[in-house]
Amino acid sequence: MPRLELNPNFTDPDAFYAALTSLHRDRSEAESERINARLILLLANHIGEQSVLEEAISHAGLVGDK
Known part of the structure; x- marks a missing residue:
């Protein structure tokens, strides 16, 4: 299953x-x-990939909440 890439990838x-x-x-x-x-x-x-999109949504919701 693919995972969200969180390391710099640009x-x-x-x-x-x-x-x-x-x-x-x-x-x-x-x-x-x-x-x-x-x-x-x-x-x-x-x-x-829905699982990757859901992981991205989850991470995006954490911004500013840490």
């Missing part, structure tokens, strides 16, 4: 961050929320 994290922040630049809060929702669904579809 080929170029700075480029990803730059592209993501550029995408949100000059957008309204509502537009940014819609973009984030679409991005989440696209990446979830790419992952595809």
